[in-house]
Amino acid sequence: MHEWTICSAFVATHNHFVLERGGKVFKHSALIIKLPKDASEEQHVRLLGLLNSSTACFWLKQQSYGGGGDPLGDDGARVSAEPWSERYQFNGTNLARFPLPSAYPLQLSREIDGLAQRLATVTPMAVAASGVPSRERLAAARDEWHSTRARMIALQEELDWQVYSLYGLLDEELTAPAGSVPELKLGERAFEIVLARKVKAAEAETQWFARHGSTPITELPAHWSDEYRAVVERRIAVIEGNRNIGLIERPECKRRWASEGWDVMQAKALRDWLLDRCEAPELWYQHVDGLEQPRPLTTAQLADELRRDADVLTVANLYAPGQDLGKVIADLVADEHVPHLAALRYKDSGLAKRADWEQVWDLQRQEDALPDEAAKREFRKGIPVPPKYASADFLKTSYWRHRGKLDVPKERFVSYPGASRDGDPSLLVGWAGWDHGEQAQALATLIVAREQEDGWAADRLLPLVAGLREILPWVRQWHGEFDPEWGASPADIYAGFLAETTNRLHLTDEALTSWRPPKATRGRRAKQ
Known part of the structure; x- marks a missing residue:
């Protein structure tokens, strides 16, 4: 039927x-x-x-x-x-x-x-x-x-x-x-x-x-x-x-037959096709010691990977004739990412609402741990309704567009502003298709690489460490069970890594939660 x-x-x-x-x-x-x-x-x-x-x-x-x-x-x-x-x-x-x-x-x-x-x-x-x-x-x-x-x-x-x-x-x-x-x-x-x-x-x-x-x-x-x-x-x-x-x-x-027109629809279709290729899972993983690990890439590195694909080059030339692929990819990703850390996403008003949401999530986890449904129903009555976000709570309009009033992730990429290697000014991003465990692994890998290979001090590593701290409750929620491949639960591994890193770098919880990105400054016009 x-x-x-x-x-x-x-x-x-x-x-x-x-x-x-x-x-x-x-x-x-x-x-x-x-x-x-x-x-x-x-x-x-x-x-x-x-x-x-x-x-x-x-x-x-x-x-x-x-x-x-x-x-x-x-x-x-x-x-x-x-x-x-x-x-x-x-x-x-x-x-x-x-x-x-x-x-x-x-x-x-x-x-x-x-x-x-x-x-x-x-x-x-x-x-x-x-x-x-x-x-x-x-x-x-x-x-x-x-x-x-x-x-x-x-x-x-x-x-x-x-x-x-x-x-x-x-x-x-x-x-x-x-x-x-x-x-x-x-x-x-x-x-x-x-x-x-x-x-x-x-x-x-x-x-x-x-x-x-x-x-x-x-x-x-x-x-x-x-x-x-x-x-x-x-x-x-x-x-x-x-x-x-x-x-x-x-x-x-009378029917309006209102339409964006072919040219606008074609530009959107080419853009989405290229973005879909940017999200190809094989780009975002690498094998290390026989294990598959998430791999963050700068937009320049992503463009280098995609240059091997003749179809991508063909479509990119249709979408932006004559432009270098690196610029095309950077422009495509610019409005399709949301930063990994709350302090990089929200203004102060948004961070206050985020704190309320985190309290609610903690209460909900306590509810989940209760032994029976009756106890859960009674506990649930005391959980407040968290506030909704508004566009003014986000640092960029594109973040609001991807998250909305309930902060539901719909972006294609997670970004790590300021975490690219020295010498590569392009934005470092990961795939939003990673689960929480993979996002934690990507952050831990970045922390190790920037500290040991690039010699970064604690002040530059702090946002990455704060990001790992912020995502850890979700790793605990979804990856808290023993994993035979890891020989422990991923949540325990990353919690131990976080504790060891903060002790070594002398980073307190207060330092991690109070960190804010430096405010953009406008240069003064030179005197004539």
Whole structure:
């Protein structure tokens, strides 16, 4: 039995219903439509087309609460500059009252659905996911993406006009004859031509064309067939003369087809492909005395490793033509890492919240150690709810983006600022895919290497030692059992190493917990 679901965003400027064919999990606020279990795919598709029509958009907006537009203000506030940018709350209660016609636009719905599925296979992200995104593969996909999207725009226009007839809003059939419908660019739909003419005549002002990257036209394109031209001319006349249709055939009810554009999507796809290659597990481990150990790398060293991969060089040249791979990798990693140590991640306000979280974690570990569920439930009542983080608690916006209000790690790399070897100014990073034991091992290895091989004194080693102290409770939680390969528990080994290191370097707990990175200083302008 198939698990089909029609779903939409709860808040949006327009109706954007999609058919989920199984496997997706939606947020609690998503608008979900479930048909009876025995409903066919065809029944889902025909309803999907109807719900995505301009008529449905008009009806939903009359029934729904609107407020707040696209972020247009200089301060990032939501400002409804024009009606089509205003956002509405489309909820299930209102949707349940949506009136259904006696017939559906099945054929057009099926065609548009098929094109939508095809479009998803020729995006830059899909190209990158199916193999190396070469120049040739991307160029072929780009042409098909533009063509498929233009065909979808044209057929959506046919569907909108067919639905008017299905609801009795038109006394005539104004869909174009089969085979006469050309691919359409944004700006070539009937309502857009009407709007462009009003703008030219100074009868209207709008950002519709500029915001959607379309070109306003006031005359019908010459390459259209006579049949299609006649249909569009009649549609324009109806928009201008039929009040009901004129209320719907306007930007606030017509599909926006808003898109980042191919170039932006391609840059993102190439970036993600390169970052995925940077995360290849084999880069982040080395074998020492027959054992696999985590291996931190500076971005320069990572670039040197990747230079051996011809595919990486090809894609990097597409992503950043002419740039040295070392700079490309450094730029890619710059916003994809989060430092290993709390003092390198948070401002003072964030560190205060982190202390509250650490107290809660300690209490939770005590709860886990209790013998029975009843005792655990009673103990749990005394555990406070820790505070949520805000963007202002983090030292960099990118750290906040990866961690969020609950400080859940989503970054690709863990970084060790200031821990690169002398002579290599590039950032030292590790793989965020390491478990806590491997992260502790990486820190211990770095401490030994910097002290014994590079001659670092205690003040330079302190942040690394503090990082090991900070992660040790998690090593104890997840790697506290005896490991026959190690001959002891990893937690005991690293706890012993930490104790020996702090004693040798004369580092107290207070020194480790109070360390802060030096504040950045701005140089004074030289006197003339």
